[in-house]
Amino acid sequence: MSTELIEVTEGNTRVLVPNLERYRIGRKIEPAHAPVFYNPAMEVNRSISVLAVEAYSRLFNYKDLTVCEPLSGTGIRGLRYLLETKCVSKVIMNDIDEDAYKLILMNVEKNNVQNRVEVYNTDASQLLLNLRGRIIDIVDVDPFGSPIEFIYPALKAIRHRGLLAVTATDVGVLMGRYPQKCIRRYGSRPIYSIDYSREIGLRILVGSIARIALQLDYGIRPLLCYYEGHYYRCFMMILKDRSDAVLTVKNLGYVLHVRASGKIEFLKKYPTYKIRRRDVDVGGPLWIGHIIDLDFVKEIYEILISEKQYLMSNEKLVKLIEEFIEEAPLSNVPYYTTSMICRGLGSEVSSRRLIEALRKAGIDASRTHMDPRGVRALEEVEVLREIASSILDRE
């Protein structure tokens, strides 16, 4: 490869990557311009993945795991699974790009793990379909943009109760900036330009993966689905029993946004009678169940503080995991931002003060990692608005 390589360390893993300084435009580094893709901004994504795989192994008691990462880039993600978890014994890596393939081979050799890795240079979908007959515990789909074309072959490759990890960086499409594209790509109608669009996008992604699984009579169980700045990331268990498919259907529905009151509601059925009103938006189909499993994120935290302290220097990572734990029990109800709640009140209260007041009033409430102004609560927006108003009155 003609490009200059430098060594980087992520977590406990060292690899060679293209020197991104060579692909700087003004103050911005453009990883996509390098001959092999390496994005340092995805470090938190990869570190959470290491923790999530370890948590999956502990919680469900699976060991000696085989991971397939069919879109490997430099190989850093697969190598981190191999070197930073106790549960992964083999990683199958692949990239369609020849330079990437050569760099993966170099990084595998550099880390002296040739006997625990298989490396391929083919199309990801083809590789996944060719894995038929082998036991693949985990598939990690980490593409450019949308992952949707890789979901069917990934689901076919994964074993019953295996783990599917998916990244989507087409956040703008999922959030509804290009609604027609979202409908085409994900078969779901987004709602753009409300603060809650961020979570609608994530729920559309989870819902569309669930619908592909359902076509195969499989079910899904989300363990952790989150948003971080420029990407969505999902970890879900794939269940290949028809009874699981039946349960999965129960978590699909629609989101209703009433513009006048700001109310957001999840509905099981398409609200035909309500959409005759002019002041409502309907989005979906999408996932309306929990998107964060409390036991799973508690396990992640336990592993972090007891065995992976080296990851704790990353404040963003620690903060995210703490927020996941707080919001998990309420992750099946929509959140409102304080600006949505305080609309018309003339001033805004902070999410911290509002949550304190809600809890004092006996209402379950939490922050959300999706938005610092977000509040999840088991109450109607009108009640949240009244409580916010009483806080403002006291000031």
Ligand SMILES: C[S@@+](CC[C@H](N)C(=O)[O-])C[C@H]1O[C@@H](n2cnc3c(N)ncnc32)[C@H](O)[C@@H]1O
């Ligand atoms: C976002 S990068 C992967 C980053 C990597 N997983 C990481 O964590 O650093 C996506 C990679 O997929 C590769 N790719 C794109 N289309 C592909 C396909 N159809 N089959 C296999 N690899 C593909 C690209 O060459 C690129 O290296």
